[in-house]
Amino acid sequence: MQDKETIGFIGIGIMGRSMAGHLQRAGYPLHVHNRTRAKAEELIDRGAVWHGSVASLARVCDIVITMVGYPSDVESVYLGAEGILAHARPGTHAIDMTTSSPALAKRIWEAAKKKEIVALDAPVTGGDVGARDAKLSIMVGGERAAFGAMKAVFGVMGTTVVYQGPTGAGQHAKLANQIAIAGCIMGVCESLAYAECVGLDRRTLLASIENGAAGSRQLSVLGPRMIDGDFAPGFYVKHFVKDLGIAIDVAKEMGIELPALALAKSLYERLAAGGLQDAGTQALYRLYVDRIAAP
Numbered sequence: 099m100q101d102k103e104t105i106g107f108i109g110i111g112i113m114g115r116s117m118a119g120h121l122q123r124a125g126y127p128l129h130v131h132n133r134t135r136a137k138a139e140e141l142i143d144r145g146a147v148w149h150g151s152v153a154s155l156a157r158v159c160d161i162v163i164t165m166v167g168y169p170s171d172v173e174s175v176y177l178g179a180e181g182i183l184a185h186a187r188p189g190t191h192a193i194d195m196t197t198s199s200p201a202l203a204k205r206i207w208e209a210a211k212k213k214e215i216v217a218l219d220a221p222v223t224g225g226d227v228g229a230r231d232a233k234l235s236i237m238v239g240g241e242r243a244a245f246g247a248m249k250a251v252f253g254v255m256g257t258t259v260v261y262q263g264p265t266g267a268g269q270h271a272k273l274a275n276q277i278a279i280a281g282c283i284m285g286v287c288e289s290l291a292y293a294e295c296v297g298l299d300r301r302t303l304l305a306s307i308e309n310g311a312a313g314s315r316q317l318s319v320l321g322p323r324m325i326d327g328d329f330a331p332g333f334y335v336k337h338f339v340k341d342l343g344i345a346i347d348v349a350k351e352m353g354i355e356l357p358a359l360a361l362a363k364s365l366y367e368r369l370a371a372g373g374l375q376d377a378g379t380q381a382l383y384r385l386y387v388d389r390i391a392a393p
């Protein structure tokens with residue numbers, strides 16, 4: 099039997115630590131790098147090889163997966179002098195699973211091609227719980243053959259693995275996902291704030307409405323956290339502001355008017371300016387109940 103490919107995983111945060119852990123348990127030799135080493139200790143204790151730099155990891159891996167924070171992180175990790183493209187071997191598959199910009203995905207793909215490195219954009223949805231349970235939905239952009247070659251690897255981290263089209267299509271699919279969430283979470287907050295004001299028991303309300311036409315993952319997973327006042331991050335406010343900003347920029351370039359997206363972005367920016375950038379996205383509820391003022 100052919101040995102499994104060596105995988106390098108960069109970005110051991112809320113999502114990356116679970117995703118890399120699944121790959122390790124599935125038997126892939128795992129190499130890791132993260133800005134803060136402490137977050138990778140658990141994986142290192144279980145046998146992952148630590149690298150102090152992106153370059154050192156990229157030199158020895160067949161597949162490099164990135165799950166960092168912002169497009170600026172993606173840019174430096176791929177295109178910097180000490181980045182993946184400068185140091186990976188020809189034939190390496192480089193997969194960015196960060197939510198980032200479609201235009202940057204294209205720049206990386208073009209630069210990778212010149213080095214005979216195969217780049218894919220493969221952002222995910224499903225949250226911290228989906229990452230923990232290996233039930234992510236993975237949206238892949240790039241060459242179809244490369245998608246086929248990496249499908250088994252994606253299958254270790256997710257249950258819905260779909261080819262969306264050429265380079266950048268994975269990121270566009272993820273932005274469409276974020277736009278849908280933006281509208282939905284505002285509705286969930288307003289519904290629960292209304293219920294609270296008129297004296298309904300919000301858990302009893304959820305029992306009635308979460309399996310009806312108003313049902314959604316935002317309502318069922320984040321609704322109870324809002325009611326409990328649990329604003330710990332599964333998905334950071336600061337990352338949602340980033341995603342909505344990328345989506346607005348693309349919409350502007352394309353001349354598409356998306357008023358609900360613009361409203362959600364302004365509300366989340368207000369939340370972040372109020373000091374809640376490191377809270378989870380369910381903290382939007384605080385705008386309604388604590389009436390955090392516009393800056």
Ligand code: NAP
Pocket residue numbers: 108109110111112113114131132133134137165166167168171174175195196197198222223224225226332333334337338341
């Ligand atoms: P996170 O906890 O902040 O993880 C990102 C990790 O990347 C951090 O550990 C960070 O290091 C590391 N990193 C950033 N820049 C780096 C660099 N230049 N070199 C090495 N390591 C670097 O965020 P997350 O929640 O896992 O999210 C990661 C990405 O997935 C984001 O783009 C987010 O929008 C997206 N996403 C998140 C969710 C979710 O529910 N959490 C769901 C879908 C998609 P430090 O430890 O030093 O900060």
